Amino acid sequence: MSQATLRIRKMSGHAGPVPGAGTQRELQVCKLIDVTTCIGCKACEVACLEWNALPYRETLFENTYQTMPETAWNFWNLIKFNEYERPDGSLMWLMRKDQCMHCAEPGCLAACPADAAIVQYANGVVDFQQDHCIGCGYCVSGCPFNIPKFNSSTKKVFKCTFCSDRVSEGLEPACIKACPSGCLHFGTKDDMKELAAQRASQLREHFGFPNAGVYDPPGVGGTGVIYVLHDASNPEQYGGLPKNPAIPWVVKLWKGPVKWLGNLAIAGGIIAVTLHYLRYGAKIVKEDNRAEGGQP
Amino acid sequence: MSSGRTLPLSSAAGASGQRLLRYTLAERVNHWIATLSYIYLLLTGLAFWSPYLFWLVIFSGGGPAARFWHPWVGLLFTASVLYMYALWRGDMLLTPADLVWRRSVLSYIRNEDEHLPPVGRFNMGQKQFFWLMLGGGVLLALSGFGLWFVDALPWSLRYLRYLAIFLHVVFALATIGGFIVHVYMGTAVVRGGFTSILRGEVSAGWARLHHRLWYDQVTGASSRKK
Numbered sequence A: 001m002s003q004a005t006l007r008i009r010k011m012s013g014h015a016g017p018v019p020g021a022g023t024q025r026e027l028q029v030c031k032l033i034d035v036t037t038c039i040g041c042k043a044c045e046v047a048c049l050e051w052n053a054l055p056y057r058e059t060l061f062e063n064t065y066q067t068m069p070e071t072a073w074n075f076w077n078l079i080k081f082n083e084y085e086r087p088d089g090s091l092m093w094l095m096r097k098d099q100c101m102h103c104a105e106p107g108c109l110a111a112c113p114a115d116a117a118i119v120q121y122a123n124g125v126v127d128f129q130q131d132h133c134i135g136c137g138y139c140v141s142g143c144p145f146n147i148p149k150f151n152s153s154t155k156k157v158f159k160c161t162f163c164s165d166r167v168s169e170g171l172e173p174a175c176i177k178a179c180p181s182g183c184l185h186f187g188t189k190d191d192m193k194e195l196a197a198q199r200a201s202q203l204r205e206h207f208g209f210p211n212a213g214v215y216d217p218p219g220v221g222g223t224g225v226i227y228v229l230h231d232a233s234n235p236e237q238y239g240g241l242p243k244n245p246a247i248p249w250v251v252k253l254w255k256g257p258v259k260w261l262g263n264l265a266i267a268g269g270i271i272a273v274t275l276h277y278l279r280y281g282a283k284i285v286k287e288d289n290r291a292e293g294g295q296p
Numbered sequence B: 001m002s003s004g005r006t007l008p009l010s011s012a013a014g015a016s017g018q019r020l021l022r023y024t025l026a027e028r029v030n031h032w033i034a035t036l037s038y039i040y041l042l043l044t045g046l047a048f049w050s051p052y053l054f055w056l057v058i059f060s061g062g063g064p065a066a067r068f069w070h071p072w073v074g075l076l077f078t079a080s081v082l083y084m085y086a087l088w089r090g091d092m093l094l095t096p097a098d099l100v101w102r103r104s105v106l107s108y109i110r111n112e113d114e115h116l117p118p119v120g121r122f123n124m125g126q127k128q129f130f131w132l133m134l135g136g137g138v139l140l141a142l143s144g145f146g147l148w149f150v151d152a153l154p155w156s157l158r159y160l161r162y163l164a165i166f167l168h169v170v171f172a173l174a175t176i177g178g179f180i181v182h183v184y185m186g187t188a189v190v191r192g193g194f195t196s197i198l199r200g201e202v203s204a205g206w207a208r209l210h211h212r213l214w215y216d217q218v219t220g221a222s223s224r225k226k
């Protein structure tokens, strides 16, 4: 992004147009996670902890290979392990790297009341700015993916940053860098969508996964993290990936019509009492009202 | 004498220089705990409510401090309305006299109070406001708990959190409506009301005009039948 500002617009003593004139640069970054080639090695989990210097967190063993039940304020990248029984009775692992999806229309951001506690960069990355966060937890309600996690001692919320510090310097996120199987890819959104579509059709045509497809849910405007799934018709089986994620309707109602109606009602109330005063004024008590008050 | 402002006292009415105790010290202290805590909740709540009002957090030491104290002050507010309930519940039940009064509520709005039938210690509008704040205080506390401890509710119970947000907002708005009218009536319209909740006293004429049945009761006046 920073280099984009140094693109040359004019050139002295140059014959013809400036090289590259008229070309466009795709700013949207994207991670592509091909769950069909994930081997469950958790290198991405470790890379995330290391790059982001996240403090140690105890793992929780629940009779699966999964490190802990869900992501945590200091554990942003979690491989979800799910055992799936094929129709013929044989078993198969479904492993999915869970992290912030970097929604194009982020519910966390829509719900947040604090000035600039959540930002979305021009490259699509959604990033929390903890120094602006007031710790209300509204983002937790806004997110359809159960991602923002509250640290109850600092009262701040954390999640995957898409390694925005690396990406802004032209590097891939740490998880991508660490993946040994090639299941994680990083690039522009357009490129990743194309690669994902290619892989999905390969799975459908040559590997016997007729329902293989790409997960880029339109309910949140598409995501900055997309998946290739063996069975895109049932994303829930990959550790609870929602089928049609959207900002919860309660949150939309609250941040939309309720807000406007509420503002109108408050302003209307203040205007009404002001008008009442201008028209009727105060109730004046006459002390010699023995005979009147209460006498119809 | 408690009156900060002069009521048009008339000597013709004999005993009308008399002052009546309307609110005890405990009632007044409790009322002001409720008021101040409510105003704090209102200012911080409105800051969370709208980005255009987020600057209101400066009154409470910034966003994180506002978020930290809002629930605690909320508990104080709810405790004070519960104590108010203990103090006033007997006076706040709707009576047949209120229903008669209600038919003339337009006269009340138009300040034609001479035409109003007599009511007791509180009129129907005051009683409704009391029940609104009591219900609001309890429901805001309950829903507030759903928002307070962010990581207490697991993902599977997220609908409780959605419900809590919604109820909290709706009841906050309902109490704000009541609050606007209450403050307006108590300061601008019903002159003498503000003094009464500060110093506890009202004039006899005030009591006769606004709360005739209560006046009869506390003075033992037999001028009219209850």
Ligand code: HEM
Residues within 6 Å of the ligand: A113, A136, B038, B041, B042, B044, B045, B046, B048, B049, B050, B066, B067, B070, B071, B072, B073, B074, B075, B076, B077, B078, B137, B140, B141, B142, B143, B144, B145, B147, B148, B168, B169, B172, B175, B176
């Ligand atoms: C025991 C009572 C209460 C508790 C425990 C409580 C707690 C909370 C909590 C935890 C929040 C979340 C947001 C935040 O603090 O940043 C909140 C928001 C809010 N509270 Fe309360 N509260 C209480 C009473 C009240 C009262 C009496 C009002 C009336 C003005 C009020 C108005 C609000 C408003 C307007 C919001 C923001 C809603 C929004 O962002 O749309 N609260 N409250």
Ligand code: SF4
Residues within 6 Å of the ligand: A108, A111, A112, A113, A114, A117, A118, A128, A132, A133, A134, A135, A136, A137, A138, A139, A140, A148, A156, A157
């Ligand atoms: S907890 Fe922080 S980031 Fe989340 S909604 Fe509240 S202020 Fe915004």
Ligand code: SF4
Residues within 6 Å of the ligand: A099, A100, A101, A102, A103, A106, A107, A108, A109, A126, A142, A143, A144, A145, A146, A147, A148, A159
């Ligand atoms: S996945 Fe959740 S936390 Fe991430 S951008 Fe979307 S709504 Fe926000």
